[in-house]
Amino acid sequence: MSTTWHILGAGSLGTLWATRLARAGLPVRLILRDQARLQAYQAAGGLTLVEQGQASLHAVPGELADSPGPITRLLVACKAYDAEQAVSQLLPRLAADAELILLQNGLGSQDAVAARAPQARCIYASSTEGAFREGDWRVVFAGHGYTWLGDASHPTAPFWLDDLSASGIPHEWSADILTRLWRKLALNCAINPLTVLHGCRNGGLLEHHCEVAMLCLELTELLQRCGQPAAAEDLQHEVERVIQATAANYSSMYQDVANRRRTEISYLLGYACSVASRHRLSLPNLERLQRRLVEHLQQRGLPSD
Numbered sequence: 001m002s003t004t005w006h007i008l009g010a011g012s013l014g015t016l017w018a019t020r021l022a023r024a025g026l027p028v029r030l031i032l033r034d035q036a037r038l039q040a041y042q043a044a045g046g047l048t049l050v051e052q053g054q055a056s057l058h059a060v061p062g063e064l065a066d067s068p069g070p071i072t073r074l075l076v077a078c079k080a081y082d083a084e085q086a087v088s089q090l091l092p093r094l095a096a097d098a099e100l101i102l103l104q105n106g107l108g109s110q111d112a113v114a115a116r117a118p119q120a121r122c123i124y125a126s127s128t129e130g131a132f133r134e135g136d137w138r139v140v141f142a143g144h145g146y147t148w149l150g151d152a153s154h155p156t157a158p159f160w161l162d163d164l165s166a167s168g169i170p171h172e173w174s175a176d177i178l179t180r181l182w183r184k185l186a187l188n189c190a191i192n193p194l195t196v197l198h199g200c201r202n203g204g205l206l207e208h209h210c211e212v213a214m215l216c217l218e219l220t221e222l223l224q225r226c227g228q229p230a231a232a233e234d235l236q237h238e239v240e241r242v243i244q245a246t247a248a249n250y251s252s253m254y255q256d257v258a259n260r261r262r263t264e265i266s267y268l269l270g271y272a273c274s275v276a277s278r279h280r281l282s283l284p285n286l287e288r289l290q291r292r293l294v295e296h297l298q299q300r301g302l303p304s305d
């Protein structure tokens, strides 16, 4: 009998994982925010995944944080700013050998969750898959990609990676997951805030080459200082490559601001700035970028943390 996959958060990535695992015949349960969300979910009859224009409905059972029964495997699919609190509610249900898979972008939320649940094994993930919510309980699979998973303190791969293979979830066990997360964070810091401040698609940053280059220099210094030299390697070229390759796209932070949603700034640029200050590293361009972004969000009445 397979271990149940509990999925915390029925948003874009939570739905993308839950529907593919359920489709492969694996036991999956969704943990929803509150009674009202559970009722709305049950009324909808399940999760809908839209792939290449084809919609499929998956009647994954839903429950609440205080539902009975232990949790052995938990996929945390909330935003970074919700993860710690959402996992805290589940602590009484976590089995002694519980494993948590953390899908959050950026850094900071994973350590906060791990500190809350010290008995659990925390596996960090970094994903290039793309999905968005078309409506409640309905998610569009927008971009095929890959998910890297790893555990910085324990290099052995978990046996349940077979479940991901059976579900068609492209993945790889990574011995250097922190390097991957730092690299992605640095790319995000060099691109996303500027697209918000200049109000442009990623390609619009081709006109702000110097500003991007200055940020890359400082981010490289930061990565080297905090023991991530591999994440620093050739950062500027990679940033330029990503800007070219995604020129027509709006960054996730741009979309959050345009849709008046809270951003994950504290786990991206905010995290980079706080690590720099912990290392007494002066990075004036990065700090100025953070001040401008915070001001921009506050002027629009959006949370700046």
Ligand code: NAP
Binding pocket: 008, 009, 010, 011, 012, 013, 014, 031, 032, 033, 034, 037, 077, 078, 079, 080, 082, 085, 086, 103, 104, 105, 127, 128, 129, 130, 131, 132, 133, 264
């Ligand atoms: P999302 O669509 O906003 O989904 C987050 C879900 O978490 C929402 O359904 C929300 O519930 C739920 N939630 C929050 N607190 C909860 C609680 N206490 N109990 C139960 N559910 C709770 O976010 P997302 O786009 O999937 O992103 C999740 C993470 O993955 C982020 O860190 C993001 O940066 C990262 N990521 C996303 C993508 C992507 O393509 N979407 C790609 C790579 C990485 P409600 O529905 O009730 O609000």
